[in-house]
Amino acid sequence: MQANTLTAQSQVHINLAERSYAIHISRGILGDPASYQGLPQASCALIVSNTTVAPLYAAQLQAALKPHFPKILLVTLPDGEVYKNWQTLQLIFDVLLENACDRKTVLFALGGGVVGDMTGFAAASYMRGVPFVQVPTTLLAQVDSSVGGKTAINHPLGKNMIGAFYQPLRVLCDLDVLKTLPPRELSAGLAEIIKYGPIADMEFFAWIETNLDALLAGDAAALAHAIRRSCEIKAWVVGQDERESGLRAILNFGHTFGHAIESGLGYGEWLHGEGVGCGMVMAAHLSERLGLIDMALVERITRLSERAGLPVRGPVLDPVDNAGRYLELMQVDKKAEAGEIRFVLIDKPGSAVMRAVPEAMVRSVIDACCA
Amino acid sequence: MQANTLTAQSQVHINLAERSYAIHISRGILGDPASYQGLPQASCALIVSNTTVAPLYAAQLQAALKPHFPKILLVTLPDGEVYKNWQTLQLIFDVLLENACDRKTVLFALGGGVVGDMTGFAAASYMRGVPFVQVPTTLLAQVDSSVGGKTAINHPLGKNMIGAFYQPLRVLCDLDVLKTLPPRELSAGLAEIIKYGPIADMEFFAWIETNLDALLAGDAAALAHAIRRSCEIKAWVVGQDERESGLRAILNFGHTFGHAIESGLGYGEWLHGEGVGCGMVMAAHLSERLGLIDMALVERITRLSERAGLPVRGPVLDPVDNAGRYLELMQVDKKAEAGEIRFVLIDKPGSAVMRAVPEAMVRSVIDACCA
Structure with missing residues (x-):
């Protein structure tokens, strides 16, 4: 399938019974009042954004929401993963409570993954749950947080x-x-798109190989x-396992x-x-060591990631015992259960599996993959 | 029905599809290992308690959990509503993460309503949700947080x-x-029990009038x-409206x-x-002013509350404009929607209703009911 035969407008429906919603993927929808029709009636809307995105798009979003909400508030958070903490989350609650926002208030996440994650958790927790809409402004957030x-x-x-499973009312990409x-x-977003190839759809992987220049342009x-294909694959997986007990x-x-x-490295460095992107290359190497795939696929993944502008060699986190440091950091990862490290x-x-891997093999892959 | 015809052991089943659970009401169950059979397998249990309750019961609970969990942690929070905040909640997350507790960890809330509310929210949020068990140690928590x-x-x-709707696996009263x-x-707990009379079950109200001395003893x-009847009534209401959109x-x-x-007054004063208890008397007066009930019922509620050891007159919160201060404080209550104050x-x-009440009438009741 060639990019030029595609349409720039589409919709993905996320099927979760009473928590179902649609992802709209199109040009110019952020500033179009029609995009916000049919949301619940509320006296107040709160746009949550950050210092980078708010100057670019907050005014457009405010204008588009104006026909729908009597009062539109804006809170601008500091930008960056280092601020994805309780102190920053409090800024959202402060604005909501200072303005006596009730439990019908609709929150709008205008930004990347950090803004989306924090707005979503704020919406999940404020008065034990208020509705929210995602307006992701990075490619990664469009394919991942959607x-x-x-x-x-x-x-x-x-x-x-610290967080919650909480679905948005609507997502506007x-x-x-x-x-x-x-x-x-853009490259960082492509990493999550490329990811779907080896774990779910090699035809899509080949399509990305062919269309990478168009995507980068x-x-x-x-x-x-x-975006649509990534969302579809993710939706298919999540639809079968909403709360991450297995497949997800x-x-x-x-x-x-x-x-x-x-x-x-400290959040925000990469x-x-x-x-x-880099972890995917390392996990591909691990799969090859276990005899699950051949080196040709590892190389295809590495080459595509490199073309997409992604780092394909891991950083040295500890000059004395680099592999040990990686292992230590992976112990506190949520996927560590009962002290055992499992890898996807x-x-x-085109198909993924969860496997516990011998520590020696993980060490050897880390040694081989780090610069 | 007389108290002496009753049994001191019972169970209430809370029906919430896949989130259903049982409330066990009996003597001596906290320290009985059998109470904890059938919980999910996990390598780690965390008991959350406070400085008042932990010295009394934590060792008992630890011993009872020992046959079921390889590792049992305890975190002792400062006691009191003033500590029901993010800083204290962090203490729970700190212990969980310092001990690399995974997402199968079971949390145990050992204490009153504050411990239950915080443990429940910690369980709802830690790694986006881990299981928890309530072991309420106050009468109020047994009838209310259960x-x-x-x-x-x-x-x-x-x-x-800031919170979540999140169900426990089991409740042990x-x-x-x-x-x-x-x-x-004990009196504070009786307030929530008495409450169920006028809003749901006047026969139960009469039973409390007859058996109050036994309850106090x-x-x-x-x-x-x-406890069982209160839980049954609450369960009936919640079962129809889990997320508080109406009836609840x-x-x-x-x-x-x-x-x-x-x-x-500042949290913790009352x-x-x-x-x-006091608010119930004031709401009864409001109901009488609107012609919904007669003064005889207001007096029965007041007398029973007084006998139960509850304050029946509101404190003066502002010597200049007391009613104004009450109204101001009620605006930020979650039940305030679109600036309008609604009362139950x-x-x-034996039957309740939600009604918006004219401000002048609310002022007049506050003036009449405050010392």
């Missing part, structure tokens, strides 16, 4: 350790906003297809190594998508 | 403003622990009946005034049940 209902903040001892996205962030039709864990392909990198691996091309 | 799945912490600008309960706390059979609001009878009193009132004896 589906799954995961919301969270970080704790000093671990990433995303405006393709135009990706034009203002720095190239490094910001071609709307190509982006729309990549495969979405964490690349994340175990990725989280160790992010946390070991983008989340960069950690995932490629079972065969 | 049913409904409401968990929360306070915000400087409002009580219970040990009647023996009520023996160490200070009389003032700590008679196990009488307490078991009062009737459980807040007395709470709108009560919260204003608690918050106006016990929650004392605020509710007695529609007719």
Whole structure:
């Protein structure tokens, strides 16, 4: 399938019984009042954004919400993963309570993954739950936070350790906003898109290989297809396992190594998508060592990630015992159960599996994959 | 029905599809290992308690859990509503993360309503949800926190403003622990029990009138009946409206005034049940002013509350404009929607209704009911 045969407009329906919602993927929808029709009646809307995104898009969103809500508040959070903590979350609650916002208030997450995660958790917790709408402004947030209902903040001892499963009312992926996205962030988003190939759909992987230049150039039709297909795959997985008891864990392909990198370097040093991109390459190597896939696939994944502008070699987190440091960081990861480290691996091309891996093999892969 | 015809052992089943659970009401169950059979397998259990309750019962609970969990942790929080905040909640997350507790960890709330609310919210949020068991040690917590799945912490600008609906796996109401309960706390618990009379069951109200002395004396059979009946009524209401969109609001009878009193005096000055007891008398007066009930019922409620050791006159929160201060405090209550104050009132004896009340009438009742 070629990008030029695609349409730049589509919708993915997320089926979760009474918590079902639609993801709208199109150009110019952020600033279109029609995008916000049919939301619950409320006297108040609160836009949560950050210092980078608010100057670019908050006024547009405010104008589009004006026909629907009598009062529209804005809270602008500091930008960055380091601020994804309780102190920043409090800023949202402060604004809500200072303005006596009731439990019908609708929250709008205008920003990337951090804004989405914090707004979602604030919505899940404020008065034990108010509705919220996602308006993701990064490619990563459009493909990743759009589906799954995961919301969270970080704790000093671990990433995303405090949060809730909470579904948005609607997700609006405006393709135009990706034009203002720095190239490094576009690459980070592509990591989560590429991820779906080896774990779920090798045909999609081949399509990305063919259309990567169009995606990197910001071609709307190509982006729309990549976002829609990623959301569809994620929705299919999440639909079968909303609360991550089993299958859903495969979405964490690349994340175990990725989280160790992010946390070991200090959050914010590498983008989340960069950690995932590199972690995916490491997890592919682990799959190859176990004899699940051949080196040709490892190389295809590595080459595509490199072309997408992603780091493919892990950073050295400890010059004395680098593998030991990685292992230590992976112990506190949520996927560590009963002290055992389990990895999401490629079972065969287009299919994933959870496996406990011998520590010696993990060490050897870390040694081989770090710069 | 007389207290001496009752049994001191019973069970209430809370029907919430896959989140159903049982409330066990009996003597000596806290320290009995059999009480904890059938809980999910986990490598770690965390008991959350406070500085008052832990010295009395933590060792007993630890011993009873020992056959079931390889590792049993304890975190002892400072005691009191003023500590029901994010800072204290962090202490729970700190212990969980410092001990690398995974998402199968079972939390045990050993204490009153504050411990239950905080443990429940910690369980709802830790890794986006781990299982928890309630072991309420106050009468109020046994009848109130046992049913409904409401968990929360306070915000400087409002009580219970940040929380989640989250159900326990099991609730153990040990009647023996009520023996160490200070009389003032027993009275506070009776407020929530008395409450069910005028809003749901006048026969139960008459039973309390007859058996109040037995209840105050700590008679196990009488307490078991009062707890069971209260839980049954609450379960019936909550079962129809788990997320408080309508009917469930009737459980807040007395709470709108009560919260204003608690918050106006500063949390901890009056016990929650004392605020509710007094608020119930004020709400009864409001119902009478609207012609819904006659003064004889208002007097029965007042007399029973007084006999139960509850305050029946509201405190003066502002010597200049007391009613104004009450009204101001009630605006930020969660039941305030779109700036309008709605009250739960007695529609007719044994039946409740939500009504918006003219401000002048509310002022007049506050003036009449405050010391």
